[in-house]
Amino acid sequence: MQLVLTTFDIAIISLIAATVTILLLLFGMSRGAKRQKFKLHHVVVYSAVVIQLLLVIFWMFPRLLWLISFGILGDLIGNWYIIVHEIVGFLALGIGLVISVIFLIKPGMPPALVKKTRRWMWVVLILWIIAFLFGIVNFYAGYLAG
Numbered sequence: 001m002q003l004v005l006t007t008f009d010i011a012i013i014s015l016i017a018a019t020v021t022i023l024l025l026l027f028g029m030s031r032g033a034k035r036q037k038f039k040l041h042h043v044v045v046y047s048a049v050v051i052q053l054l055l056v057i058f059w060m061f062p063r064l065l066w067l068i069s070f071g072i073l074g075d076l077i078g079n080w081y082i083i084v085h086e087i088v089g090f091l092a093l094g095i096g097l098v099i100s101v102i103f104l105i106k107p108g109m110p111p112a113l114v115k116k117t118r119r120w121m122w123v124v125l126i127l128w129i130i131a132f133l134f135g136i137v138n139f140y141a142g143y144l145a146g
């Protein structure tokens with residue numbers, strides 16, 4: 001039997017996986033960092049970053065190129081929510097990735113580094129949630145509306 005996935009199927013899988021990343025980040029914050037279980041915090045947060053990175057590389061970025069080939073850049077106002085999603089998503093994932101790599105390169109959680117990056121971790125969480133919400137708008141507009 002051959003399994004053929006439509007773009008809608010992949011979008012649903014992507015939506016579920018992105019939901020998992022949000023839950024992981026919230027879990028990593030509330031059960032990990034807040035309770036000083038930093039090993040748990042690291043594993044959970046790294047997992048969220050890796051899942052989202054794979055989603056962007058193998059689905060969202062190719063999909064963006066496809067949307068561009070259909071001319072979304074010709075109507076920036078009409079497609080504002082796609083543009084906002086991409087910019088906020090890029091920042092969320094980019095900063096999240098940088099923080100993750102910094103802590104992988106400098107293990108042992110130096111207190112000065114923790115102090116410096118802590119605020120940015122909140123920034124990442126907030127941007128991530130905004131990107132996710134705009135992702136849902138994208139999904140609705142792309143597959144469910146009209």
Ligand code: HEM
Pocket residue numbers: 010011012014015018019052056060061063064067085086088089090091092093127128131132134135136138139142
């Ligand atoms: C933290 C970062 C991000 C989160 C949480 C996120 C989340 C989502 C979600 C939930 C969807 C709806 C499900 C889907 O249709 O696949 C979506 C769609 C989409 N995202 Fe992201 N995203 C992020 C980053 C990015 C980035 C950096 C790009 C730019 C390359 C991007 C491009 C897209 C595109 C083009 C779609 C529409 C895909 C479609 O046609 O179905 N996303 N995103």
